[in-house]
Amino acid sequence: MRFKDKVVVITGAAGGIGTETAKRFASEGAKIVLVDLYKDTAEDTAKELELKSEDYLVVEADVSKEEDVERYVKEAKERFGSIDVFFNNAGIEAKYESIMETDSDAMSKVLDINLKGVYYGMKHVLKVMTEQESGSIINTASVAGMIGFPNMGPYVASKHAVIGLTKTAAIEVAEKKVRVNAVCPAPVDTRMMEDIEESGGMDSEDFTAVIPIGRYAEAEEIAALVAFLASDDASYITGSAYPIDGAMTAG
Numbered sequence: 001m002r003f004k005d006k007v008v009v010i011t012g013a014a015g016g017i018g019t020e021t022a023k024r025f026a027s028e029g030a031k032i033v034l035v036d037l038y039k040d041t042a043e044d045t046a047k048e049l050e051l052k053s054e055d056y057l058v059v060e061a062d063v064s065k066e067e068d069v070e071r072y073v074k075e076a077k078e079r080f081g082s083i084d085v086f087f088n089n090a091g092i093e094a095k096y097e098s099i100m101e102t103d104s105d106a107m108s109k110v111l112d113i114n115l116k117g118v119y120y121g122m123k124h125v126l127k128v129m130t131e132q133e134s135g136s137i138i139n140t141a142s143v144a145g146m147i148g149f150p151n152m153g154p155y156v157a158s159k160h161a162v163i164g165l166t167k168t169a170a171i172e173v174a175e176k177k178v179r180v181n182a183v184c185p186a187p188v189d190t191r192m193m194e195d196i197e198e199s200g201g202m203d204s205e206d207f208t209a210v211i212p213i214g215r216y217a218e219a220e221e222i223a224a225l226v227a228f229l230a231s232d233d234a235s236y237i238t239g240s241a242y243p244i245d246g247a248m249t250a251g
Helices: 016-027 039-048 066-080 104-132 153-176 191-200 204-208 219-230
Strands: 007-011 031-036 056-060 085-088 135-140 178-185 241-244
Touching (some): 016 039, 031 039, 039 056, 085 104, 085 219, 104 135, 104 178, 153 241, 219 241
Parallel strands (some): 135 178
16 A cells, blocks of 8 residues: 555546556555546546545546646645646557658647647646655656657657656756656557557557567556556656666667
């Protein structure tokens, strides 16, 4: 029960990684704020996890809009009084195509959600955490934030930027006892990877062939790393970007 009565805010809460992370934190006693673009889906997630009404809050929000981000932070603080952990997780993939084929609207959409959404989240949650002089933020980056991938330019650009923001924020708030880290998963067995496979006309074997461990990550494996980074067991870890990739980037 490492997170008993701690308040955990999760964006993209109804997605595969978001749901498993909510499940992990709830199992360790946390109160959960489920932030998602689709409120009904997030409510379904809360029911699936059998969360008690007094232990969770669902907020419908578009993370690419700063006013929505301000609102979910305000509602979380008003409902539970603090924000102890922020899993800044919402994100989208892009169409599988080369930089030459990618139009500016596609680039803008990915950056609005994957980069600005993370930026807005940190901007407003950090105001709460620095005031209370405690807290842990975990941003969802990717192995695509550490190396390049052909035909995924907007996604790769956004995740490289997330790592840069993570390191910058960690330095800025270290004296306030707030930690900021990022997780960098290899492909995870979720809906997003199914969409990428379909867009590129590929299957899972095309991706797992370059992962030494020979499989996709499971969402609960990502959740376990997020919970560790959020816990007091990681009290001296900040400004780091953790690959969780089956040795994909080790070579």
